[in-house]
Amino acid sequence: MKPEKLIVDGRRLDGRGPSDLRKIKIEAGVLHRADGSCYLEWGGNKVFAAVYGPREAVPRHIQNPLRAIVNARYNMAAFSVEDRKRPGPDRRSVEISKVISEALQRCILTEQFPRASVDVCIEVLDAEAGTRCAGLTAAAVALVDAGIPMRDIPVACAAGKIDGQVVVDLGKEEDNFGQADLPIAIAPRTGEVLLLQMDGHLTVEEFNRAFDMAVEGCCKVSEIQKKAIMQRYHTVDEVIE
């Protein structure tokens, strides 16, 4: 069902302003069998990320003698969307796996682990627009939790255009019936862009504004990520005091 208007009196359907993010909750180290893990809730998105390795890459021919390879696997659960999603990799999830792998690879110090692979599994349990941003953000926290050396903690956020107005972090209706969607991932320390995709149409001015708003959103999410990582070690202090 398409709503008549996506913005009413300057407020979006869920009551947010143009530059407000949805609610984000991040928890690190939730899975015991993985080397590192993270659970993330971003609005209605629920995402688990698990990291394994670095470990020797198999089969042998995929090894790189100079650096580690990063294998991210993005997967949506059959029950994550309204109509049942046919399980298994499809065109969309293969693409997202590839772009997330490349974004993460840029931040990991891969040259420390020649011939190895770092495997990242991203499972989307519940989807509500912006799962690739949520998946990448969760994967970054899981990598830190696994103790993998990194030059930066990547973070992602989207911006877009709805009812002719540029807004940050699109919700489900906004994504489905909006005019454009621009997910980006950055390395917050350097400001380097790790991922940039666009769906729909934007003018140059709109693109620039959307880009700036998404970067601003990334910075906010980055703070939440860092807090979530530190949280794991705060509980230890409390026990002692």
Added chain:
Amino acid sequence: MDQKTRHVVIPSECLGDTGNSRAGRGTFIDHGKIYSEHLGILTQEGNILQVVPLKGRYNPIPGDFVIAIVLEAMQSSWLVDINAPYPAVLHVNEAPWEVEFGDTAKYLNTGDSLLARVLSVDESKKLQITLNDRNLYKIKGGNIIEVDPSIVPRIIGKKGSMIANIKKYSRCRIFVGQNGRIWIDGPVDGIELVLLAINKIESEAISYGLTDRVEGLLREHAKDVR
């Protein structure tokens, strides 16, 4: 620095300037600034900044004492797992026996455990271990547990104070490998005591004064002390 807990840093956290400090292990330099490379504890020795990892894989260094598990017996060598990202090779020349070509499985086979030393690590991280040294041999009996390699220094303690305490109160024989594997042999209640102590060290690894607290715990639970 806080007296009670150590300073925990996360990757890409700025630690200082190259002008007044030097970058040690676990750090990298970018545009004249020193950054942490992984989640760990910041330590400063003189003007050298180091980050000791809190989690992560074992990074083998030549000379490390490790507990290895044999994966496969090959024609003139064994493939062993030392908990590193890569399997290590134990060549027959590095074993204390006269092994005929193809007879490797007579001496060591899949699943056997060894006390070994890391012999070499080359630039593509090919690992070699050796058994040709004092106190290196195949393990018979006992139990092996695994902990995070980053807390091994805490289990050993300053000049071995922590491990000496654990041995004293539990009456167990213990070997701690740098790769996070610990071999324990002794009476059942002694082993339980060791596990109790190691669990406490694991959960409070980043705090100060741990040796005293663990000794208190051991004294409370120990049956008799030699």
